[in-house]
Amino acid sequence: MFKNVVFETSVFSKTQILDTDLKQIVLVGKSNVGKSSFINTVANQKRLCYVGNTPGKTKSINYFNVNNEFYLVDLPGYGYSKMSQVEKTQTNNLIDAYITNNDKISHILFLIDIRHEPSNNDKLMYDWLVSQNLPFTIIANKADKIAKTKIDEYILKIRKGLFAKEEIIPFSSQTRINVDIIENLLFESLK
Ligand SMILES: Nc1nc2c(ncn2[C@@H]2O[C@H](COP(=O)(O)OP(=O)(O)O)[C@@H](O)[C@H]2O)c(=O)[nH]1
Numbered sequence: 401m402f403k404n405v406v407f408e409t410s411v412f413s414k415t416q417i418l419d420t421d422l423k424q425i426v427l428v429g430k431s432n433v434g435k436s437s438f439i440n441t442v443a444n445q446k447r448l449c450y451v452g453n454t455p456g457k458t459k460s461i462n463y464f465n466v467n468n469e470f471y472l473v474d475l476p477g478y479g480y481s482k483m484s485q486v487e488k489t490q491t492n493n494l495i496d497a498y499i500t501n502n503d504k505i506s507h508i509l510f511l512i513d514i515r516h517e518p519s520n521n522d523k524l525m526y527d528w529l530v531s532q533n534l535p536f537t538i539i540a541n542k543a544d545k546i547a548k549t550k551i552d553e554y555i556l557k558i559r560k561g562l563f564a565k566e567e568i569i570p571f572s573s574q575t576r577i578n579v580d581i582i583e584n585l586l587f588e589s590l591k
């Protein structure tokens with residue numbers, strides 16, 4: 401669990417991205433995949449991060465300060481169908497501006513919905529992450545929504561869909577499955 405997590409700020413454009421020496425753990429994934437819920441889970445707080453009923457609403461980069469030691473950073477969700485083309489482009493540009501050439505990123509968590517084959521946007525994000533040469537981990541979220549006995553099967557489908565060679569970790573904000581493993585790998589990345 402991450403102690404002393406407080407919301408610090410939201411930024412809406414490239415020019416507002418924080419110039420900070422603190423390391424950053426970054427969450428990416430499509431709208432509604434559970435990025436905000438993930439932050440609430442590791443912070444062990446119910447309403448730290450706004451969990452949306454209206455996907456696509458969070459177009460900001462949200463910074464959560466952990467003990468003044470590092471940031472958890474919630475990036476805007478991509479691929480929300482009701483976003484206009486302009487909004488989609490703005491979102492992609494903001495994600496790109498944040499991650500590209502950011503040497504303070506210690507780890508990226510790429511969240512994907514365990515129940516579905518990766519979307520085109522998910523595939524683009526995966527390929528782009530690989531090209532960035534930054535450490536990242538694929539998290540297959542909402543594992544509570546499928547039978548435990550099916551988890552391996554679904555993970556394999558995602559791996560094949562993305563042509564991914566990396567390990568994919570099933571997770572759920574509801575059951576907290578594998579939360580310890582993920583927290584450990586994040587702490588390791590900060591060393
Ligand atoms: N069943 C289940 N629902 C989840 C999980 N994580 C998020 N959700 C739900 O999915 C919706 C979107 O979650 P949110 O965290 O706002 O996603 P974000 O858009 O990626 O930040 C909300 O209704 C959450 O309650 C999970 O692990 N299991």
Ligand SMILES: [Mg+2]
Nearest residue numbers: 435436450458
């Ligand atoms: Mg969110």
